[in-house]
Amino acid sequence: MTQSDVVFHRPDTIAAALSILSSAAPRPAIPLAGGTWIMRAALRGEDTDKTFVSLANIASLHSIEKTGGGLTIGAMVSHAALAQALGADPAHAGLRMACAASANPAIRHRATIGGNLCSDGFMAPDLVPALMALGAMVTLQAPSGERRLPIADFLRGRGARPAAEILTHVHLPPPRGTAAHARALLRQAGEYPVAVVSVLAGCRDDGTCQSLRIALSAVEPAPRRWETLENALxxxxxxxxxxxxxxxxxxxxxxxxxxxxxxxxxxxxxxxQLVQRAFADLTRPTAKGDPQ
Structure with a gap:
């Protein structure tokens, strides 16, 4: 591959990015976030002769804002930045750990929340199950308009999304309950996990569980909720x-x-064992105030 095989655009607005993505061109353009998944494309035997539309210069995609008691997170927010920005609320403990433990420090400073969600072939994301446990939603923007949908619906349809569509924001509802995140590695930090469990639990005053979400990653080809286990507990x-x-x-x-x-x-x-570890974190005396 020569340098001329790659075409690179760096627009400053969402509108400009959508214009490039929707334009008639010799080959389709694709959005580029942190680039950590694309950088390994050649190792996966994928075609790297592409037109990229970098979202790095779009300021609104780097923001984290409190909205209606919850959070709205720009798609270009890095794992490291999100880990630092999340407060000590126990409902965010799972996502905070997912951000802080994923990959290695260099990747955490480049990998983005939007890229983690949009990498269709990536089977072991840390952030996705943590977001599913929280009941997060995403906003997608296309030339025809904007739509918002739950994470699970987005994952089911992400392989068939229009080319000229950008995931712009992730929305977290007001935090309720206590969360935990457990992951297993084969050897050492920095590699992809072989199994991930994220849990969000809300309990009554008597200690029984009145709401529960358990999400998995790396186990099957795509992250998903484990509803039968939720119902059993x-x-x-x-x-x-x-x-x-x-x-x-x-x-x-x-x-x-x-x-x-x-x-x-x-x-x-x-x-x-991962489920046990996550539930042990939920029941620790310091869980309500421990940022993990």
């Missing part, structure tokens, strides 16, 4: 051992994937 106390046993009994609900990093059976074997 609702209206029960937050007990780490009971959560582990319930997860073990429901492994058959999943279809763990084989990969070069780990076999499907191994990912499945790790899940009950």
């Amino acid at each position: 609702l209206d029960r106390p937050l007990d780490p051992e009971a959560a582990r046993d319930a997860a073990q009994a429901r492994i058959q609900d999943l279809h763990p994937r084989d990969g070069v990093d780990a076999s499907g059976w191994y990912r499945a074997r790790l899940l009950p």
